[in-house]
Amino acid sequence: MKGLVFSEMIAWAESAYSPALVDRMIVQSKVPNDGAYTSVGNYPHGEALAMFGTLSELTGTPVGDLARAYGFWLAGRFTQLYPEMVNVYSDAESLLGGVGSHIHEEVTKLYPEARPPQVQATKIPDGMQLEYASHRPFCAGGARPDRRFCRPVRRKPQCYP
Numbered sequence: 001m002k003g004l005v006f007s008e009m010i011a012w013a014e015s016a017y018s019p020a021l022v023d024r025m026i027v028q029s030k031v032p033n034d035g036a037y038t039s040v041g042n043y044p045h046g047e048a049l050a051m052f053g054t055l056s057e058l059t060g061t062p063v064g065d066l067a068r069a070y071g072f073w074l075a076g077r078f079t080q081l082y083p084e085m086v087n088v089y090s091d092a093e094s095l096l097g098g099v100g101s102h103i104h105e106e107v108t109k110l111y112p113e114a115r116p117p118q119v120q121a122t123k124i125p126d127g128m129q130l131e132y133a134s135h136r137p138f139c140a141g142g143a144r145p146d147r148r149f150c151r152p153v154r155r156k157p158q159c160y161p
């Protein structure tokens with residue numbers, strides 16, 4: 001997975017907690033190279049899972065809550081880093097609708113080795129329904145065989161009931 005996801009996670013954790021706590025997170029997670037990630041490099045997604053798991057233990061905060069907080073941070077960073085992708089959308093609903101058909105498509109043009117997840121947004125009467133599919137075990141609660149949307153995706157977008 002792109003190093004950007006790791007380097008931003010470390011920057012977020014330093015600002016949300018402290019550089020000292022992040023050092024402990026890195027050491028205790030036993031990630032290689034003392035947690036040095038370049039934004040254009042690629043690294044095993046298991047290292048992100050290890051760091052979130054350790055951060056959860058160190059802070060007593062559930063992994064899902066940490067991931068949600070990181071997501072808020074990352075949304076702000078993406079508007080700074082990729083304004084040309086984000087600024088074409090006037091609201092959150094249209095942006096979410098464009099993740100699968102536009103944003104992650106652009107990501108794979110920029111970084112051919114990236115394998116972003118499939119995110120399909122559908123307007124429903126009382127909000128938006130998001131369907132997520134990835135070859136990575138990143139669903140809340142971890143990959144479970146009974147959670148169909150966690151199934152690995154090979155080539156084409158798939159719709160799940």
Ligand code: HEM
Pocket residue numbers: 001002003004005078079082085086095096099103104107113114115116117119134135136138
């Ligand atoms: C400007 C906006 C966005 C950019 C530039 C962007 C870029 C990326 C990049 C570079 C990756 C790493 C892929 C890889 O290395 O294989 C990624 C992964 C991911 N993206 Fe996006 N993304 C954006 C918006 C979104 C949004 C709005 C969502 C959710 C609704 C989303 C969901 C995810 C998830 C869950 C992953 C983790 C990888 C996985 O689950 O397999 N992204 N994205």
